[in-house]
Amino acid sequence: MVAVVQTVAFEGVDARTVDVQVQITDGIAAFTVVGLPDKAVSEARERVRAALKGIGLSLPPGRITVNLSPADLPKEGSHYDLPVALAIMTAMDVLSPDDLGGRFAMGELGLDGSLRPVAGALVAAMHAAGCDMGLVCAEASGPEAAWAGENVDIIAAPNLLSLLSHLKGRQMLLPPVAAAIEDAEITADMIDIKGQESAKRALEVTAAGGHNMLMMGPPGSGKSMLASRLPGILPPLEAREALEGWMVASLAGELLGGNVTRTRPFRDPHHSASMPAIIGGGQRAKSGEVSLAHGGVLFLDELPEFSRQTLEALRQPIESGRAVIARAAAHVTYPARFQLLAAMNPCRCGYLGDVTQACNRAPRCAADYQGKISGPLYDRFDICVDVPQVSASDLHLPPPAEGSAEIAARVKLARNIQLERFAAMAPGQQPVMNAQLDGKLLEAIAGPDKAGRALLLSATESMRLSARGYHRVLRVARTLADLAGDANVLKVHIAEALSYRRLSPHALK
Ligand SMILES: Nc1ncnc2c1ncn2[C@@H]1O[C@H](COP(=O)(O)OP(=O)(O)O)[C@@H](O)[C@H]1O
Ligand SMILES: [Mg+2]
Known part of the structure; x- marks a missing residue:
């Protein structure tokens, strides 16, 4: 007999249904997983064996073959542990095929049979909603998965034993409750900024229309300070944008615990970040900062210090609002509609135009430094402002009349x-x-x-x-x-x- 439990595989923010098929036959004892598993999926064998032992079940003697179908879709991550364990229990007649009752399963197993949360619970639950199915997941993933809506039947269990008892009707688990929306409190206020009226005006325009903005000025003039005030004047996310952002955050494992926010994201990766970290990619085609900034702001401080390759790769998501990551077999797409905010010094020493402080290579060094940004990238900034040094008399001014609340x-x-x-x-x-x-x-x-x-x-x-x-x-x-x-x-x-x-x-x- 072949036992089947369904789970999901992630392709960007899309989920695809995967059948976990298990067959136990006579023969030399073996436990194999086929169907393009990565290392984490292959290692599921050891965790499943230990977890089953933890609840008093020994694997049957003979050949256990686990097939993850469709076989040509790469399977990545540790969330296959639970469906593999459930399919083996079904093949062993511990569970009947109807016990799961039209639910996907996902979750990582500890050696003691505990169920651990995995990234992507919300995406899996949304996929389940689309397929008219339910979801079995770890208790800790419950508050996140519950955001998919009340009509998705979700079982969130702390461990394998309590899940088994629930499925057999011996001990009921409470359905998970969606976690509260926690809007971050933004403490950085525009009121702290003295002078810089034109930069503040530009920041307001940027916020109002969703534009890209570049600030240029000497060190210490307040560029980073201005940038950190942008989230405080942006309105909260619209419902649709918020959901798209939560899906990306869910897959990145940033929603574990289930607390979602409508505050627009503000991502400020360091300039040493690699291209996959910013655009997305790497071995598992993960989302990058551009996608984590979806609906919000991507702030690149010290813009020319980013690698040229990364900066050029930004051009495509800026135009299309999506990050497309090429993989060997297919393309993975993540949403990436963000506002680009960037800050830079005008030259390496930073004091171009200041006769007393500029280095002796000026103005030649400015052309070199600013030339690190390509013409097409400059072209994509709707708003470029100079942020000059604030004078001592400006710093002594009383605080400006209006703060972030009025501008917002x-x-x-x-x-x-x-x-x-x-x-x-x-x-x-x-x-x-x-x-x-x-x-x-x-x-x-x-x-x-x-x-x-x-x-x-x-x-x-x-x-x-x-x-x-x-x-x-x-x-x-x-x-x-x-x-x-x-x-x-x-x-x-x-x-x-x-x-x-x-x-x-x-x-x-
Ligand atoms: N316009 C300003 N009003 C008040 N303080 C300022 C202003 N500009 C700079 N500062 C002070 O200087 C510090 C450095 O500013 P920062 O934003 O890091 O400069 P930059 O990024 O341009 O090098 C700030 O933390 C703040 O204390
Ligand atoms: Mg700075």
Whole structure:
């Protein structure tokens, strides 16, 4: 007889159903796992053997063959332990095929039979919901899996023995309860920043329209400080964005415990991070920082210090909102719609333009340093601002009148205008921020008035804007009009948007 228990394999944020088939036949004692298992899956044998022994079950003598089907799909991770154990118990007639009653199983086993949480419980539970199935998982994964909805029948057991008792109706386990939404409290407030009015204004525009922004200025001028204030002025995630983000976080093992948040993610990887860490990839095609920042902000501090390869690889997710990772057999896709925020010094010593402090290689060193960022990447920043050194007199000023709360309120208003307009002009489509408007819709929504158009045309010529640059100016201008509450994009908005455009040093040479 072949016993079958179903589980899932993850491909990006998608889950696929996997049958765990077990056959026990007479012959020389052996325990083999086939069907493209990785090391962790192969090692399931030892954990399953010990866990079954822990509840008083010895493996039967003979050949145990475990087949993970479809056989050409790579199986990775330790969550196959539980389905393998359950399928073996079914083959041994300890469980009847109906006991699991249409549920997927996932979970790692300890040698003592305890069930450990694994990454991806929410994704598995959502897949179960789509297949009209339930899910058996570790108790600790329960609060995360329960987010898939009340109509998914979830059993969350602390160990194999209590699961067995529950399935046999001897001792009932309580259904898991979805963990609470815990919105992070953001303590960094704009009120701490003295002076830097133009950078603060640019940050507000960036937040309002979902734009990409680059800050350039000498060390200690407050760039990192400004960046850390961005999450505090962004509105919470919309329900759909939040769910997509939770799926990525679930697979990355960041939802263990089940506490989800609607606070927009703010990821600030160090510049020594490798390309797979940022874009995604590696042996298991894991999601990278760009996907963990989905719906939020990816902050790259000291931008030119990142490897060139990583920076160039960022271009594709910036444009498409997805990170596509090539594997030997297939492509894996993760959502990656983020706002890119970057900060850099103007040159290696950082004091370009400051006669007293600049090194003796200026201005040559600036061209070298800024040239580490390619033209196409510069082109993708909608907003570039200079963050000059704050003067001592600025630092002595009283705190500014408004803090993050007031700015956040204006950002929220501008975002609401965008959402309502989008819903009216493109009903049924997924709403996007100004920064992602494209094609006809961009023309219809952000087409400037006559004077604005004339200015844009002449600036396109004189500033040698690329087509991408031209469209990015339009998008920023639309956000400026939304912040001002203007229905149309006017010349002032185009003018301000143009002031945020920076020519790449490649063009200046
Ligand atoms: N505009 C400012 N207002 C108040 N403090 C500032 C300002 N700019 C810089 N600072 C102080 O200088 C420190 C260093 O700033 P930081 O943001 O790390 O500079 P950068 O990233 O530009 O090198 C901050 O922690 C803060 O104490
Ligand atoms: Mg810094």
